[in-house]
Amino acid sequence: KRILVLNGPNLNMLGTREPETYGTMTLQDIEALVRAKADALDASIDWRQSNSEGELVSWIQTAGENADAIILNAAAYTHTSVAIHDAIAAIQIPVVEVHLSNVFAREEFRHHSFISDVAVGVICGFGADGYVLALQAVTSMLPRSV
Numbered sequence: 001k002r003i004l005v006l007n008g009p010n011l012n013m014l015g016t017r018e019p020e021t022y023g024t025m026t027l028q029d030i031e032a033l034v035r036a037k038a039d040a041l042d043a044s045i046d047w048r049q050s051n052s053e054g055e056l057v058s059w060i061q062t063a064g065e066n067a068d069a070i071i072l073n074a075a076a077y078t079h080t081s082v083a084i085h086d087a088i089a090a091i092q093i094p095v096v097e098v099h100l101s102n103v104f105a106r107e108e109f110r111h112h113s114f115i116s117d118v119a120v121g122v123i124c125g126f127g128a129d130g131y132v133l134a135l136q137a138v139t140s141m142l143p144r145s146v
């Protein structure tokens with residue numbers, strides 16, 4: 001099972017970015033947590049971050065060449081990007097939407113996602129554990145042979 005994990009804008013700032021909302025783990029710390037879980041599940045992880053909407057769109061478009069599923073924290077683009085919505089709609093592999101924070105307990109503008117309706121599921125509010133939960137969920141929904 002090959003899982004592509006995509007992280008959107010400003011997630012490279014985790015650790016020092018609004019720690020009261022996002023915690024103190026860095027993105028590298030979260031990556032290590034996910035890789036440890038992936039080893040236990042016999043899955044491989046391709047971990048990426050970009051501040052660029054277009055780069056995320058390009059990665060989603062070609063994901064199926066090397067990955068069986070995507071875990072996506074599109075960060076602020078979640079609430080703005082029709083392009084990311086359309087890229088997900090254009091591919092065949094499942095996408096799980098993840099957010100560290102509970103976006104529904106925050107500002108109104110975070111309550112709408114352009115990704116949720118094209119995702120197989122959404123996990124938010126559990127911090128870094130959300131990525132691990134997403135990995136567990138998406139690997140168990142893939143066929144055994146993958």
Ligand code: DQA
Binds near residue numbers: 010
């Ligand atoms: C986020 C939530 C988004 O609203 C925000 O723009 C982010 C991070 C989260 O992981 O909680 O950058 O996706």
